[in-house]
Amino acid sequence: MLDDIRTLVELETHSYDTAMLATGLDALRALVAGRLGRPATEVVRDGGRHGDTWEVTYRGTAPGTVLLLCHYDTVWPTGTLAGWPFRLDGETASGPGVFDMKTGLVQAVWAVRGLRELGLPHPSVRMLFNGDEELGSPFSRPYIEAASDGALATLVFEASADGGRLKTARKGVGVFDVTVTGVEAHAGLDPEAGASAIHAMAEVITRIAASGAPERGTTVNVGLVDGGTGRNVAAGRARAGVDVRVGDPAEVARMDAVFAGLAVADPRVTVEVSGGWNRPPMSPNAGSRRLFEAAVAVAARLGLRLEEVAVGGASDGNFVSALGRPVLDGMGAVGGGAHARHEHVLVEHIPVRTALTIGLVSGLATGTVGGPATGPGSGPA
Numbered sequence: 001m002l003d004d005i006r007t008l009v010e011l012e013t014h015s016y017d018t019a020m021l022a023t024g025l026d027a028l029r030a031l032v033a034g035r036l037g038r039p040a041t042e043v044v045r046d047g048g049r050h051g052d053t054w055e056v057t058y059r060g061t062a063p064g065t066v067l068l069l070c071h072y073d074t075v076w077p078t079g080t081l082a083g084w085p086f087r088l089d090g091e092t093a094s095g096p097g098v099f100d101m102k103t104g105l106v107q108a109v110w111a112v113r114g115l116r117e118l119g120l121p122h123p124s125v126r127m128l129f130n131g132d133e134e135l136g137s138p139f140s141r142p143y144i145e146a147a148s149d150g151a152l153a154t155l156v157f158e159a160s161a162d163g164g165r166l167k168t169a170r171k172g173v174g175v176f177d178v179t180v181t182g183v184e185a186h187a188g189l190d191p192e193a194g195a196s197a198i199h200a201m202a203e204v205i206t207r208i209a210a211s212g213a214p215e216r217g218t219t220v221n222v223g224l225v226d227g228g229t230g231r232n233v234a235a236g237r238a239r240a241g242v243d244v245r246v247g248d249p250a251e252v253a254r255m256d257a258v259f260a261g262l263a264v265a266d267p268r269v270t271v272e273v274s275g276g277w278n279r280p281p282m283s284p285n286a287g288s289r290r291l292f293e294a295a296v297a298v299a300a301r302l303g304l305r306l307e308e309v310a311v312g313g314a315s316d317g318n319f320v321s322a323l324g325r326p327v328l329d330g331m332g333a334v335g336g337g338a339h340a341r342h343e344h345v346l347v348e349h350i351p352v353r354t355a356l357t358i359g360l361v362s363g364l365a366t367g368t369v370g371g372p373a374t375g376p377g378s379g380p381a
Contacts, residue, residue: 001106001107001110001350001351001354002088002093002347002350004031004035004106004109004110005086005093005098005102005103005106005345006086006088007027007031008024008027008028008031008072008097008102008105008106009081009086009095009096009097009098009102010081010085010086010095011023011024011027012024012074012076012078012079012080012081012096012097013025013051013072013073013074013097013131014073014074014075014076014077014078015050015051015073015074015075015131015132015133015134015135016077017077017078018048018049018051020078021051021052021072021073021131022051022052024072024131025044025051025052025054025072025129025131028054028072028105028129029054031109032056032109032127035109035110035113036058036109036112036113036116039056039057039058040057040058040059040124041055041056041057042054042055042056042057043055043056045139045140045143047130047131047132047139047140048139050131050132050135050138050139050140051072051073051130051131051132051139052131053128053129053130053131053132053139053140053143054128054129054130055126055127055128055129055143055147056126056127057124057125057126057127058112058116058124058125058127059124060115060121060122060123060124060125060365061121061122061365062121062122062123062364062365062366063123063365064123064124064151064152064364064365065123065124065125065126065150065151065152066122066123066124066125066126066151066152066153066154066155066361066364067126067127067128067147067148067151067153067154067155067320068108068111068112068125068126068127068128068154068155068157068357069128069144069154069155069156069157069316069317069320070101070104070105070108070127070128070129070130070157071101071105071129071130071131071132071133071134071137071316072102072105072129072130072131073130073131073132073133073134073135074096074097074100074102074134075097075100075134075339076096076097080096081095081096084096084341086098088347091346091347091348092335092344092345092346092347093344093345093347094342094343094344094345095343096343097343098333098335098343098344098345099159099333099335099336099337099338099343099344099345100158100159100338100339100343101157101158101159101332101333103159103332103333103335103345103350104157104158104159104331104332104333105129105157105332106350107157107331107332107333107350107353107354107357108127108155108157108331108332108357109127110354111354111357111358111361112125112127114354114355114358115358115361115362118358120358120362120365121362121365121366122361122362122364122365123152123361123364123365125361126147126151128140128143128144128147130143130144130316133315133316136173136175136278136279137279137316137319140316141316141319144316144319144320145319145320145323148319148320148323148325148327149323149325151325151326152326152364153287153291153326153327153328153360153361153364154317154320154325154326154327154328155327155328155331155357155360155361156315156316156317156320156327156328156329156330156331156332157331157332158315158317158329158330158331158332159330159332159333159334159335159338159345160330160331160332160333160334160353161309161311161330162309162336163307163334164304164306164307164334164349164353165306165307165308165309165330166292166295166306166307166308166309166328166329166330166331167282167308167309167310167311167315167317167329167330168284168288168289168292168308168309168310168328168329169247169281169282169283169284169309169310169311170279170281170282170310170311170312170313170314170315170317170318170321170329171217171245171246171247171281171282171311171312171313171314172245172246172247172249172252172277172278172279172280172281172282172314172318173243173244173245173277173278173279173314174242174243174244174245174246174252174255174275174276174277174278175241175242175243175244175275175276175277175278176241176242176244176259176273176274176275176276177239177240177241177242177273177274177275178201178204178208178239178240178242178259178262178271178272178273179237179238179239179271179272179273179274180197180198180200180201180204180227180237180238180239180240180264180269180270180271180272181197181236181237181269181270181272182194182195182196182197182198182199182200182234182235182236182237182238182266182268182269183195183234183236183268183269184229184233184234184235184236185233185234186232186233186234187231187232187233187234188232191234193234194233194234195234195266195268195269196234196235197227197228197235197236197237197238197269198227198228198235198238199235200238200264200266200269200271201225201227201238201240203264203265204240204262204264204271205222205225205240207258207262208220208222208240208242208258208259208262209222211255211258213251216246216247216248216251217245217246217247217248217251218244218245218246218247218248218251218254218255219244219245219312220242220243220244220245220255221242221243221244222240222241222242223241223242223243224239224240224241225238225239225240225241226238226239227239242275245312246281247281247283247310248281249280249281249283249322252277252280252281259273260273278314279314279315279318279319280318280319280321280322281318281321281322282314282315282317282318282321282322282327282329283321284321285321285324285325285326287324287325287326288321288326288327288328290326291326291327291328291360292308292328294360294363294364295328295356295360298356298359298360298363299356301359302352302355302356302359304352304356306356309330315329317329328360331353331356331357332353333345333346333349333350333353334346334349334353335349
């Protein structure tokens with residue numbers, strides 16, 4: 001498994017590097033074929049600049065299908081590996097993308113191998129690999145939603161939270177761009193003729209910031225601002241990039257109304273809003289709750305105490321949850337440092353997390369995964 005992780009980490013697959021995404025997917029397809037053999041069905045969908053989406057199915061021995069979701073793109077620009085190579089240091093492996101989420105991807109593949117080599121009963125396994133997750137899955141979203149239709153469960157191999165906790169709730173994400181257009185004029189010779197877009201943007205930002213409601217799980221961040229052409233010119237244009245996170249689906253409509261109603265005092269100034277919701281909130285449903293309880297029961301048989309957590313980040317699991325389908329996220333690596341230079345995985349957990357997937361998927365075939373959950377614990381024993 002470590003060899004496979006090294007292979008994938010050493011193939012840089014930045015979300016914006018289409019050529020490297022293609023090379024990485026070719027290597028991934030070869031790796032999967034080498035570990036699992038020829039799939040029953042296979043389709044590659046051309047994602048253009050977003051990277052291709054690859055979907056394969058391996059037939060099971062029991063009715064139904066389980067979907068395993070994995071992305072092969074990373075946030076790390078091509079060339080990062082030169083100064084930060086894959087390293088195995090005792091019980092820690094590090095390198096760009098090792099935690100998010102190439103180790104989880106390898107665990108998913110080996111879980112399928114384990115089910116087959118151990119002769120365990122299991123539903124058919126559908127695996128979907130996309131190259132645009134870090135961009136919000138603009139190309140692969142409809143294929144993710146279609147692949148999860150009718151699935152007994154969708155397991156997302158994003159890295160786990162601290163201590164190996166599974167992610168049962170995630171916030172929805174809105175990505176908005178606000179453009180303010182004013183009237184340019186000389187700031188000294190004719191100041192009254194101008195209508196500063198930057199001054200107006202200050203009004204807009206104040207209103208946007210005030211719309212956050214942390215008590216409802218809604219946070220707002222204006223992370224990018226630019227505009228104007230000079231200190232002595234009333235700015236004709238200003239732009240702001242806004243990130244919105246919501247935990248309550250009802251907050252989506254409220255925030256939409258906030259952006260639709262943005263206006264400023266000066267009638268000469270116009271405000272335009274573009275963008276929208278990148279991912280809906282991932283809220284626990286009845287099927288997802290049963291799936292988590294099943295995972296807790298399987299973990300207990302492995303000597304683990306499994307916990308859950310709600311997180312602010314989003315994943316492809318959000319799409320599945322929004323459709324009311326059972327989904328469990330954070331099935332991947334145990335470690336830390338996602339999107340940071342200290343990204344790493346703890347090697348000792350790799351086979352254990354793989355065993356957790358094997359037990360959970362096999363249990364869906366035998367009906368043994370629905371036992372009562374154990375009490376709250378403190379993560380892996």
